[in-house]
Every structure is written in C-alpha cells, then in structure tokens.
Ligand SMILES: *[C@@H]1O[C@H](CO)[C@@H](O)[C@H](O)[C@H]1NC(C)=O
Ligand SMILES: *[C@@H]1O[C@H](CO)[C@@H](O)[C@H](O)[C@H]1NC(C)=O
Ligand SMILES: *[C@@H]1O[C@H](CO)[C@@H](O)[C@H](O)[C@H]1NC(C)=O
C-alpha cells in the first residue's frame with residue numbers, strides 16, 4: 152500500500168496554496184509578513200513566521216537551477232544542506248510541480264535544514280503547524296525542533312489525495328528567543344529526494360485546564376493546533392513520547408509512526424463545537440488521556456463517535472478502554488456526517504487512570520487515503536456517592 156501511495160506521490164500534481172489575500176490587520180514592513188494574508192481568523196494568538204510561506208525567494212545569483220546556494224538566500228530563513236526553492240512551473244522527471252502563479256515551496260533534500268529565529272514568551276505552550284508533501288519512496292522523516300526540544304515526525308504515510316498534509320508539533324518555551332528548525336535527517340542516493348515544505352505558522356496553546364463537570368482536560372478538543380483556513384484536510388497530530396507536549400492539550404498520541412487527524416467544522420462534520428479528532432490509523436494509534444482517580448471509585452466516561460462527513464464510509468467501531476473496562480462502539484458510516492453517544496462505566500484500580508481510544512479497523516476513502524471514525528465531546532465524571540450527592544443538591 153505504501154508503494155501504491157508512492158506512485159501517487161510521484162505523479163502528484165503539487166498544488167501550492169495561494170490564499171485569497173485577506174485583510175492584513177497590522178502594518179507590514181516590506182511585505183515580510185505575507186503569511187498573515189492567509190490568516191483570516193483571530194490573529195492575536197497566532198504568530199506569523201516571517202516569509203512563512205516562502206513567497207520571497209533567493210536572488211538568482213544564489214540559485215543553481217533550483218538549488219539554493221547561499222545560507223541566507225531565502226529571506227528570513229537560514230538554511231543548510233541540500234535545499235531547493237521550487238516555483239511555479241517546475242518540472243522534474245515524471246513529476247510536474249503545478250504551482251499556481253506566485254506560489255513557492257522549499258524542498259529539504261539530504262540533511263537539509265531550514266531555520267528561523269523567533270520570539271516567544273517563556274513558559275508558554277506553543278504549537279507549530281506546517282504543510283509537507285513527500286516526494287520520494289523512502290520512509291521520510293522530519294525533525295522539528297525548537298531549541299532545546301525536538302521531535303521526529305514520521306511522514307511516510309500520506310493522508311490526502313493532493314499529497315500535502317499538515318503536521319503539528321508542540322513545545323513549551325524555555326527561552327524568549329528560540330530557533331525553530333525543520334530538518335530532513337535522511338541521506339539518500341538522490342540528494343534532491345526529500346519533502347516539500349510550505350506554510351509554517353506558530354500558535355500559542357492555553358495551559359492545560361479543566362472545565363466544570365469534566366475531569367478530562369480539553370475533552371471537546373476545542374483546543375488544538377492551528378488549521379490553515381485554506382487547507383481542507385485537517386492537521387495530523389504525530390505520536391510523541393509521554394513527557395513531551397501534545398498539540399492537543401491534555402491528550403497524548405501513542406504509536407510508533409502513525410497519527411491522529413485534527414479536523415475542523417469548516418471542512419468536516421464534527422459532533423460538537425468546532426473541532427474533533429479523526430482516528431485514521433486503526434489500532435496502530437491510540438488517543439489517550441491520563442487522569443487522577445481514586446482506586447475503587449466508579450466513573451462514567453461519555454463520548455461521541457461519528458464520521459467526519461468526508462466520504463469515509465463503512466462499518467466502523469471505536470474501542471474505548473479505562474482501567475479494566477472496555478467498550479466497542481460500532482458505528483455505521485455513510486460518510487456524510489453523523490454521530491452517536493456512548494458510555495463506559497468503570498471502577499478505577501489505581502490513582503491514575505488512562506482513558507484510551509482507538510479505531511477498531513483501518514478505513515479508506517474511495518481516493519485511497521486513510522480515514523476513520525471521529526471522536527468528540529469526551530467527558531469523565533465520578534459516579535461515586537459523594538460526587539453524585541453533590542451533583543443533585
Ligand atoms: C550547478 O550545479 C551543477 C550540477 O550539480 C554543477 O555542475 C555546477 O558546477 C553548479 N554551478 C555553479 C555555478 O555552482
Ligand atoms: C533533531 O534535531 C535536534 C536539533 O537540531 C537534535 O538535537 C536532535 O538530535 C535531532 N534528532 C534526530 C533524531 O535527528
Ligand atoms: C461507500 O461509498 C462508495 C461510493 O459512494 C460506495 O460505492 C460503497 O458501496 C459504499 N460502501 C459502503 C460500505 O457503504
């Protein structure tokens with residue numbers, strides 16, 4: 152399947168995103184904050200990386216064909232390794248890069264890095280979103296880092312028919328000035344083999360907090376990574392080590408290489424609110440949250456299972472686990488949206504309990520891309536005597 156995907160990749164017509172130049176809300180010095188013209192929603196918590204859409208390119212003297220030859224040739228960025236600047240009309244082997252007028256991306260070849268120094272607020276949480284398209288057969292990876300933290304994002308599975316996926320990654324700022332780097336650690340025979348990168352944005356995440364009547368944090372998934380308004384394919388949330396921050400505050404994504412997909416109501420059906428999570432990797436990826444419990448006390452986990460209205464149809468099921476209890480929630484999807492509520496009552500066996508969800512099976516849309524059931528609106532309440540009495544008083 153990976154190979155079939157790959158062929159698709161090579162043949163893919165790469166479409167770069169040309170935003171409808173929306174209002175630019177603040178003063179822009181020599182057009183450097185062009186990325187902001189893509190952003191039409193609340194700007195106050197989104198940092199626009201300078202030249203984050205790579206619209207400003209190198210001078211001709213710093214290009215050899217598409218290869219960028221100067222370390223500081225791409226305005227606002229510093230590069231190292233084999234970096235290409237890919238523009239409209241670029242053609243290569245059997246791959247046609249059909250780039251709409253005036254749109255550009257960079258390609259990170261062998262051991263290539265792009266980086267930019269950004270100002271952040273110490274101790275705040277941030278998530279980064281960027282778009283990437285794999286171009287070769289290899290199990291490509293990207294190492295995203297914000298000094299001193301880093302994470303390796305597996306990008307070998309393509310989740311869209313365009314070839315472009317949005318990825319997210321989160322960190323807690325340890326310093327007020329940090330380097331944001333995206334690095335392709337791969338070394339291939341063809342030095343140009345490597346992912347294309349376009350659109351980089353960074354957003355502040357609220358510190359983890361709970362809402363009243365729910366022991367879980369961010370149970371409705373209303374907090375999560377930034378989704379570019381003109382990208383209809385959601386944002387992938389990669390797996391991470393337990394001690395690392397998740398772009399979905401409160402939650403963890405566990406897998407070796409697979410992801411969950413964060414979807415928005417602007418482009419998908421979501422059971423409640425503006426966001427939900429699509430479980431796109433079957434049993435290979437779990438979405439979970441750990442919560443403080445009292446051993447022996449009973450709890451009720453309530454959640455919605457549905458489909459994102461994105462053509463993902465068939466007989467689906469979500470498996471939920473908590474303590475020693477499990478529940479399989481079947482869901483018949485017509486791919487047009489819809490959801491149902493499910494409930495799992497369990498007795499805690501320890502002072503920490505993990506609430507875990509995964510899709511029972513893999514699903515695929517008619518275009519061959521992976522998809523799955525959606526989970527949303529998750530809440531956990533104690534049904535022990537004390538809480539129950541307080542609730543009804
Ligand atoms: C441009 O790249 C080609 C192929 O790698 C190389 O032969 C040539 O010397 C380069 N030109 C310059 C000016 O560096
Ligand atoms: C990722 O990049 C960071 C920062 O450059 C580096 O410290 C780390 O070792 C890299 N990890 C991998 C697996 O390449
Ligand atoms: C899913 O949708 C496709 C295309 O609309 C249809 O051909 C197929 O029979 C559907 N499958 C199920 C299980 O509903």
Ligand SMILES: *[C@@H]1O[C@H](CO)[C@@H](O)[C@H](O)[C@H]1NC(C)=O
Pocket residue numbers: 502503
């Ligand atoms: C939770 O349990 C662990 C071991 O089971 C224990 O070390 C820890 O102190 C407990 N924490 C609390 C808050 O009771």
